[in-house]
Amino acid sequence: MTTPERYNPRASEPKWQKAWDEARLFETDNADPRPKYYVLEMFPYPSGRIHIGHTRNYTMGDVVARHKRAMGYNVLHPMGWDAFGMPAENAAMQNKVHPRDWTYQNIGTMRAQLKLMGLSIDWSREFATCDVDYYHRQQMLFVDFLEAGLVGRRVSKVNWDPVDQTVLANEQVIDGKGWRSGAEVEQRELAQWVFKITDFSQDLLGSIDDLDGWPDKVRLMQRNWIGRSEGLSIRWALTPETAPEGETELEVYTTRPDTLFGSSFMAIAADHPLARKAAETNAALAAFCEECRRMGTSVTALETAEKKGFDTGIKVRHPFDADWELPVYVANFVLMDYGTGAIFGCPSGDQRDLDFARKYDLPVVPVVLPPDADAEDFAIGEEAWTGDGTMINSSFLDGMTPADAFAAIADRLEAMELDGRPQGDRQVQFKLRDWGISRQRYWGCPIPVVHCDDCGLVPVPKAQLPVTLPDDITFERPGNPLDHHPAWKHVDCPSCGKPARRETDTMDTFVDSSWYFARFTAPNEDAPTDPDAANAWLPVDQYIGGIEHAILHLLYSRFFARAMSRTGHMAVDEPFKGLFTQGMVVHETYRSEDGGWLDPGQVRIEGHDSNRKAFDADTGKPVTIGPLEKMSKSKKNTIGPEDITQSFGADTARWFMLSDSPPERDVEWTDSGAEGAHRFIQRVWRLVAGAAPTIAAGDPSAANGDFAAMRKAAHKALKGVGEDFERLAFNKAIARIHELVNAIAPVIERAGSGNDRAGKAAAHEALSILIQIMAPIAPHLAEECWAILGHADMVAKEPWPAFDPALIADDTIVLPVQINGKKRGEIAVARDAERDSVEASALELDAVQRHLNGAAPKKVIVVPGRIVNIVA
């Protein structure tokens, strides 16, 4: 046997990519009658260049797509670009490049990079969300949503940068200052467009139960985000002599009305109307309220913030005891936009309330007695009791469970009246708030509405769409370029024809990504969707993306599906049937002596394990090896696809990224790991190319001995890998493929050098199976091997082979034998051996005899096909 040449990915990979393209293998026909399978990876933002970390989830999706295609499905596997957003405007300001040019240039670069990976994508359906053709349809959806009552206007607070004249995202506010201008950020109230996602709160929550193809973690995060609670709204009468002019009551929302008799204070938000009114005549209170507002939105500030309050002097009367007065505090931990912006504090039943009561010396009355506590001496110390128990110190509630007390209080308060209305009202509250979509920016989808002095807000008629972004804009002036573009901004009212003004807000980019998966099903349709196509393809069978989109993107998309169904664009409420959140690719970071980040290519590593040392390859100066971090441009720890395709090839990168680590976890990119993957690629090539001339396809059924065992190994691997792909367990599939190669390599050589025709046929069969199960992960190598094995067609066109069930089952199995739960030996028995004979052969073992020491076993447990355990 001559030594085969090394496999050369630089030649093979472009060759097969071209062959797939020319055969239009991955272009999907909506009219194809086979069962559909829609696999989608979250589309990328065109930030500049792609690195290998980006390509891991595309590779996962590609393995699924190629496997499902072989399984006989009509597979849709498209790709596009989430192309609107702030980075393009930042680039425009920094580099004087037009956001559109910058974006499309990046798309061009990244598309070329992605294509190096050999992904089986239907590129004919590609679009970018900044394409006029796309956002035109998005404006049509907006108009339809508006008509259907799914869009509203709401005044909400925003972070305003007075220098840049722009609204800042939370992440752009650093220590209360604008990230670019450094100016003190103001809180401004702006009228904003919102999508009424809260109309669907209950549906969005309830339907999570049915999303069993989603990770539990994501389902839980969504449930928490929607945040349903059942409680009681209670109206408390203000003590008239303490109340500000015109105020008579305070309404609070509580989920623990059962603890009403343990209440000792009221706490209201700084923005609560009662607080504002009281502050008018109380300068110290006004100052405190101002301090609360300044605490703003920073989470870390809030985490460390001390619970603080300020006594307004106002008092309320307890609903069940007119003589019982409670003070009203303004507290920094009460939020105006949840519930009623006011709570009653029960220190014994809530830790935060307890901390507050201790600080301001308020009464702490236990009202729930823990099950194992003694009523005589139970007292609250440092910790509140939030658990179940028996009601005490609570008048007519005493002896009840908290749940019964909840009902009793609610019934009573609903029957009691204050100013002619019930004093209590059972309510369901959601944390979920409406989705504000207004962005005061240029590079986004224009909101197709005209402001007319006479007609008010007038949607742009569909016939006049799209409202396109003007090209002649400047970022020289601070603020939104659309706002100071007179020719674009000033238009006639579509309704009355008088001069009017365009809405200059553009849409949140989350809107763009909330329906792209539907557009892929009919990307050239005049309407936003072809409902037949959308209904046929959706839901996406397998959606793959990062955990960072677990809440907003997925929730907004679920809302959009419902809104689009309501407006007749499709009839699918849940857009994603299966969801998978993949881990990232991480890499070591390197810093030079002066603290700057270094590119891995610039670093030379010496030694290994704890003795590893790094040096600057040019200067020889020592380099600090930093922690593993997600690959990112800013830390320079990236590896580009072209770095890999120029050396090891895309298959090696694909193979390595899916091996070792389970797909939901991060994987560390190491040179030695990539080399290991490449060694295996080359090993398979040597095995196949070396054997191919000496073996031939034929009837392997007469193969015996090692050749028969080889067949069994191949069919078992075929079954296992298929199951692994179904579960996205790529790392296990790869381990199984390694095992198969280890098992068959020596047998293949013997088959090649011998004269056993059935053996040669078995070798050909085993190698063909090996190549087919590798093909979804290493498609280029697979094509090369497939051809050399003498197959006429491309492996990408071949159906997934069927395993022979007769070859999967073993006639004899090896059973471990334990004594008192410790393994002492093993026995080989027939698969269907009787219990008695298994027990008998286990007891014959030397090790068993030795441990029993002549005594009879107390008990023998035989788990068929599993284990024998002897209790001595």
Next chain:
RNA sequence: GCCCCCUUGGCGGAACUGGUAGACGCAAGGGACUUAAAAUCCCUCGGCCUUCGGCCGUGCCGGUUCGAGUCCGGCAGGGGGCACCA
């Protein structure tokens, strides 16, 4: 502060519903081939001991079980999410 998850060799990880702990890979060590190197192939690779055998071992402590990495209770450490949500 609240909620969730995780913890297995030097490393990444495997172990189906409680049934042989450490598959597979990486790193390391030894050997073969070679004038040499690369490549390749073979062997060793959790710890300890009295080494053809045995004891211990899946973060720690306890429990359930014939049998626990897996189930239960407690503790420790690490990671993630959050809108202080009443």
